[in-house]
Amino acid sequence: MEKYITFIKNAWENFIYDDIINEQVRNEILESWIRCKKYNVNPMGGKGKNKHSNIKELIDKNRELIKIAKPVMESVYKIVEGSSFAMILADKDGYILEVIGDEDIMDRVNELNFLKGELWSEKEVGTNAIGTALYLKKPIQTIGAEHFGISQHSWTCSASPIYDEDKEIIGCINMSGNYYDAHSHTLGIVTSAAESIQKQFALSRSYNLLNITFNSISDGMIVIDSDSNIKRINGRALEVLNLTLDDVMNLEIKNLITNIDFKALLKGDKKEIYNIESDFKIKNDKIKCIVNAVPMNVNNKNIGMVITFKETKHIHKLVSKLAGFKASYTFDDIITENKNMKNMIVLAKKSAKSDCNVLIEGESGTGKELLAQSIHNYSDRRNKPFVAVNCASIPRELVESELFGYEKGAFTGAAKEGHAGKFELADGGTIFLDEIGELPLDMQSKLLRVLDNGKIIRVGGTFEKQLDVRVIGATNRILKKEVNRKNFRNDLYYRLSVMNIKTIPLRQRKEDIGLLVNYFTKKLSIKKGTEVKKINKDYVEKLKDNYWEGNVRELRNVVERDFYLSEKNILVSYEVENTCKKEEKTFENVVAIKTLEKEAIEKAIIQSNGNMVQAANLLQIGRSTLYRKVKKYNIAYKI
Template identity: 75%
Template sequence: MEDYTSNIKNSWEQFVYNDIIDETIRKDILESWIRCKKYGVSPMGGKGKNKNNDIKALIERNLELINVAKSVMESIYKIVEGSGFAIILSDKEGYILEVIGDKDIMERVNELNFLRGELWSEEAVGTNAIGTALYLNKPMQTIGAEHFGSDQHSWTCSASPIYDEDRNVIGCINMAGNYYDAHSHTLGIVTSAAESIQKQLALSNSYNLLNITFNSISDGMIVIDSFSSIKRINGRAMEILGLTLEETINLDIKNFITNIDFKSLLKETGKEIHNRECDLKGKNKNIKCIISVVPMKSNNKNIGIVITFKEIKYVHKLVSKLAGFKASYTFDDIVTRNDKMISMIKFAEKVAKSDCNVLIEGESGTGKELIAQSLHNGSKRKNGPFVAVNCASIPRELVESELFGYEKGAFTGATKEGHAGKFEIADGGTIFLDEIGELPLDMQSKLLRVLDNGKIVRVGGTFEKQLDVRVIGATNRILKKEVLNKNFRSDLYYRLSVMNIKTLPLRERKEDIELLVNHFTQSLSIKSGENLKQISSDYIEILKNNYWDGNVRELRNVVERDYYLSEDNILNSYQIEELKKTEDLEVETVYENNEVLSMEILEKREIQKAIEKTNGNMVKVAKLLNIGRATLYRKIKKYNIVYKN
């Protein structure tokens, strides 16, 4: 070693003082010396250059590398402790990040400025293991006078670049000691150390990625071991259960999920649970969730279980979106210039901001659902579901299960998983019970209980579910009269009509007819892609003179029909006159020998005619007559009408 260092020293002196190149010098060293002369590096120097004033930022920028490399550096130091070597870590530019070594070598390290924040690139201090290894992008050993700066001639250094997963250089690890202790094994040690750091960095990145993924999942997630103790839990799970991380340590999963046998799941291979409704015992309450349980396997043996779950109310919210349970209209969509209507809208806007139950009363076609949707969109529940239910369209025997849901096996034909009712789907939002006056009396009492305590029980179930639902009811009946006639419960009426909104029939707001016709024709023009048709003044006058039993709905239908029947660019009175002739003809047929028939006979005839026209399809009959199915069946029974299904 002395002969080698002596020869190198002579070659270094010839190069530095006389520009004589010794071809026996290692190619990497010789090329580095040539570069150093071009850089203008002083051969009489060789100490680290303090070119980084913000050491704190340097450390923070390379914190992950330091944390991983430090344990490897400490492991190497334990092997070489007492041998006069220091272990040094730099970043990708050559700035020193960490140094570990014996006391005596650390004193020499300090003299040479092998300190945090000092720069050890070739350009700064000349040929050295760190700077040259980073420049050449490969492991490098420098011995004695191979260093360009004379201050380093008593040193031997072995360095290896450190790479990330994409093979980008991120740092360098170096072993530095007395030149007479130089050995090729030191280069092998730092190369192995660099590879170890790279692997641990890759593992750390994978672990961090898994952690980020684990905690970014919108579902609650828990990992338990074979003893049912919690090993991992994400933030969403702790949020749902109302627990802190400390409270979950060594907690037995059976303490808050009681209706799943985890012991048998761990024993049986291949058994999994998916999308099961389950009650989780949170810190202060029971939480209804949808849960999935999947065992983890190793060597064909279950070693633990992964549990994922979400609150059922979020499932219902998603179902509401997919099923179209959404309110589209706002108060701005109500077309009017009528003073009473404007006052009603202002009142309704105030009602929307409260959370009270609302009863909307008015004739068919006066926009009760439009008001209901506007109430929802004007409330704090606007981001929740809006579920509309036509009470008259549900067969009597299905009303309870439709509104409140049913458990599995509750009745013949019930699905295995059970079924959520409309109230559950509306949790966190609004349920609109249209034609609420058609509800059977027994259902009225059950609805009253829900309005009183906000809880529902599924058909066939025993567990009361606490819901957060605002109820808006609507009817075209006069419910006070129905209460007097014992067709509607008085307690339900007063509980429901905390806020009462009455819609106006079109005949009481005739000034809105022209406004509505313009609105409808503009919408039809956009829908059809045609130019906007002009409206004649006599057409508007004829419309204003009509009684409009069907109110705005009837007006819209007439305008739509006339729009598509108009052959020219002017919506005129021809079609409305034809309609009037047809209606007059129909009225004449109900008179026989100038004898006026009773309303009951007329009603019976119309029902029979509708049944005949629809071939006994009761849904179509009810729609044709503009009445609820429950009302239809009641009238069929009243008039003893015989029909074929």
């Protein structure tokens, strides 16, 4: 990414100052730059301008789009919350309608005039994701100096137009953040969000324009009269609530849903409500649903109400799709000729066909997540979510809410409507708990309870929700030793390791090194768009002499380095590691920096009694950086 940032910055400067066109710049950006010069856009600018003369009128004109788009924006934002990204909605002309983002990014958003009513067309501010996507009528991502205005050079933006059912553009959704966080997946998330908004928009229009056959919609529907009596209910509603028609006709709506004041809605005190999370209380059970309630108004009088709802788990499936909760790898992606590896794959396939918990143990870089994804895709859950969680990267105080979610008002700073945890998002599928050996002991006991009965309770909640989730754990620690050291619960270990799979270090399968080198070389050649590089005849033999502490991950990095350093079409070895080893022998009294860093981290954690926030402050580094280095050096931080 740094190489590309430098390239595009140089190309931009040559174009702006010397009118030099670099044809290696992708066509969409280059053509946009040329248009911007014709528009006389100031390249030293790049901030929003020409605020709409009547923002209230602008919002009213796009009220339906905002109402539909905002819940989708909020769902996506919950997934990326804390990663310094902002979600932005614009109308068909490029006027900003809605902005959602982290506090730190919102300060930068304000500096660029990414504000309601500001115009972000290409003609006004130059090449930018919103304006250029609207001009091209297709999704686009802009990174760094691809933006025409210099004020945006520290940004990456991904935008997708939103169409109505007549294929006319009605708006644009955008995700913006720091340019060094640029990722192709971001554009995919935004495109999926735009598609979701389009579907919801089309459905909304259909509700307004057509008298849809009552039982043809996928949502549950209940119609009540002005006295709150249930008059009609569709088949989907009966299915979700697990009731018969006779059951429902003897129930009152206020006893089914308690957190909505239907009387106030019918009186006209409130117009309508959308996307309210509610519990349908059915006998001794609760069914979480997202509810809409719209009064039926005839001659300025409410004669009843239409209540539509869908199970929360269906919303979670949409969130999972937008967030990329999907397993990409299969057993076919595991490259090996090693007998022990093939035996491991046979065991993993048998594990996949069961529904048992699986524990994968092995060194870093041996493909534990690849194996977990393969197990998921080989199982009957292959079409359901695969949610991966790195237990070592979650701050200790947030582990429970991250895994099990929280109810509204559960703690200071909690989202007012509550938040679903990773287990809920994985319902029906698989949750992959990577670095499970790093879980605090108190969370281990709570996880054990979930494994025993399949139920979770959100933080601040009292209701147990039954889930259907398969758990795959992974660790680079030897958990049996951690059990003996009292760092890991013995009962949890045995509950997890119903199926125990141990990955094989690369040094014990060196016959696979040649296969892996060929595979990585082909992938890199395809990525670069060049002929596949030939491999020097002694290259693989040199690699086989290495200990490969970082296993396949380290091998991939070495091959990638050598690929780009080899100027000819032959892959040759560069003696970087060997040179370092010689230098270490020459200067035996010099302590390696990584050794000093590891010791400093260990001392800080001990002095802070395991409080990672205090330890990070002592070391004068960020908390996320501290967690990353703890993982890198395999440091135990439980005190």
